[in-house]
Amino acid sequence: MAKKLFLGARLKRLRRDRGLQQTAMAGLLGISPSYLNHLERNQRPVTASILLRLAEGFEVDIRSFASEGGEQGSAEQLAEVFADPMFSDLQIGRQEIVELSDNSPGIAEGVSRLYTALRERRLGPATIGSEGDERALFTPETWVRDFIQSRSNHFPELEEGAETLGGALGDPLSVAEPLRRRLKEAYGVSVTVVGPEELQGASQVYDPERRLLMLSSLLRPENKTFGIAYQLSLLEFHPIIARLLEVARPPDAGTRHLLHMSFANYAAGAIMMPYGTFLAAAERYNYSIDRLTAEFGANVEQVSHRFTTLGRPGARGIPFFMLRIDPAGNVSKRYAGERFPFSRFGGTCPRWNLHVAFQSAGQAVTQLIETPDGHRYFTVARTIERPIRSALSGGLLAIGLGCSIEHAHKLHCAEGIDLDRAPVTPVGPACSICPRLDCAFRATPPAGAQLAVHENRKTISPYPFVA
Template sequence: MTPRRLFAGTRLRAIRAEHRLKQAELAARLAISTSYLSQLENDDRPLTPALIERLSRAFPLDWREIGAGDAETRLAALREANADPLFAEPMDAAQLARFAEQQPALAERFIALHEAYRRSGQRLQMVDEALAAEGTSGPRLPWEEVRDWFHLAGNYVDSLDRAAEAMGERLGTPSPDTTAIEGYLKGALSVSLIYSGQAGLRSYDAQMGHLTIDPGQPSETRRFQLAHQLAALALKDEIAAVVESAELRSTASRQLLFVGLCNYAAGALLMPYRRFRSAARAVRHDIDRLAQQFGVSFEQACHRLSTLQREDARGVPFFFCRVDMAGNITKRHSATRLQFARFGGACPLWIVHEAVAIPDRILVQLAETPDGVRYVSMAKGLVKPSGSYDRAPRRYAVALGCEAEHASEFIYADGLDLRSTSAAARIGISCRICPRADCDQRAFPPSDRAISVDPDQRGVVPYRVG
């Protein structure tokens, strides 16, 4: 079979325009001459497999989305699976291109098998943690069941996201403000609004149609609570359909999922998918600028970035989590290969723990997990006021990060030495399932390893991991 020749002049010019690069700058990134790039951009020469590989690594989002056909989409997925640390010697670019071109059905089965392997690994990790954690025997609690549902759904609900986006587009640009949401609640849904601090953060009387909001909350939180109620009423049927299809076991689980989906829809309403994704890429995912542009909180912007996984317009694959003062992970999602501990806290070497103690300051970190994958993390400590002296403010930290290959899209990676062999913090998932035998910060031995104790020798920890 004669290999298909791929001409991509329009795509290359689009990439240069998106990243404001001169021909010489793009040529340098691709390790080719400027004249060669000029020929490629004018479709005088086709791309070679080696160049396709370099483009996909240098501009993963752009190369995946700019007019890619079935063959290019298949090759991109094959390249991602081939890059798994599972393979000690992955195939080179030319081999992958031939495989994708000459054996498309087999390539797609390989991709599907790798995805099944990855999912099985995640499920096995869930089981390992459940067995290793104390006091977790018996069925999953409702909040654990809902948490796992969102994780296995990829933290993206297409039908709900598109419905909320369409509503957000109608209500405001770039994001519906408080006045627009209040107007829709009053005019279209016949809801009367009461601002009072006597009924919790938000209380809705369905019989009377009264919505009470605590005025002591920050303006971004008040707006989010309004958006939550709008979604719960205007998108009730769409949300109920998702809950029904989830097949959760208990009434409490289904109710929690309904609340979680209302929150999801509120985020999609305030930060409509395509507008938010485009704005995020334009500012290289600068959270403060996004929060200001869309009138949302720092945490809300971080959380929304972790949901941008629409099939035809994916965002950067991020992980996101929220950690309280005791180190408990109270929110988490990952579209990356990094998966958070389901029980207890995260690795003590991860910078999010330091951020909890230093509010309103952004910390960054280059970290490496035991499988050799590197990540760029951003963490910020936050204090959410209660609006009253007799209620303590909430203190926690949020973290957002991506794999190092996306560092050029993440402003917080600027200044980090991504190539240094010693600059990355050697983190794990949690002590109970971390295989590192030489960690000085270990709180517990790994649950699947034997330990040895020498009464006459004492290191940082009183045992050695077998």
């Protein structure tokens, strides 16, 4: 029997994001307002015909819309919130969390925001923005990351502009040169490479008075190219970025600047790897990172990040998720084109071999993993070099890239692997909410669970508990 889909929270969110009343959305879907009300309150399941109408009328990707997870206030994220020890005496069960997420998505998102602000205030003093916007309790990085993920890391306005510009500047022999010419001819901006001493610790600096972009001589070639594309994006797409910033309404100046930079970074990647051309090449080469870096003059991280942005309705790529970590396990990037199977507030599961990449520098390390809900993913991890050569910035970073197992047969790095018989590693989210019983890597017992330890019996898991 097919599983019934109760997607009321997502329907409400979609309607709210499009600025529609129930009557207007019901008309577009060809149903009555009362029926839509029942759908949004999870009193009726969403049928296949409704999903098709959503795909046609709202350019919704059915697979992404019907899948679980990926939103602030989702049941998975709320479970992580209520795993905090401050809630341990409340004994909030999974069913209560699911009901809150499904029936009151706005309240659920509010709880998630409050917890995020509280958690970040624990880590350091917070300040309220000059306009008294309490959203400034979030660190700029968290606010920007959540905003970008709320848009599934895809911005059509930037994609369209970058695709037009990137196509016009296409050059099979050089990527940087046509970008440099465009800066000079359209905006009178010259590009020069200077020693790091002149930039005083920066990797690039734009001097608007001299119309001069200075790039550090320590930057690797593909990062110099990206730097030129970044500056071109700031000038070329200024009106588009300004509109996106107005819609986003960042809570303070610092967050606004960081989001501004993020939009320009996004556009720079889209100029270097125009959507249609890049997607066609990705499918032609079975998403081979090495082939794509060579064809587009980009590096491993730039291509991996671009994979997570391929969410154009009607021309979607494989929905990848991506992490970037340092050897200490600090997560400095976390993006997903659809859903992300790991903890929002914590790091990664130690069973995922992302850290193994540091022991095999430059090599791709593949792994099949399975999350507690039974969903399987194909993942690949590999090290990357930092963008700038410097004694202070030395050391490697690691990129973790993954997608649902159903897409793995399309990947170059999965060739030769029997996906039906290959060993699968069970992984989980943060230990505090992971339900796996016999995990030798468990660092903490799951929140709210009764420990099953006894001095006369030692177990594989350091914190056995009553399921």
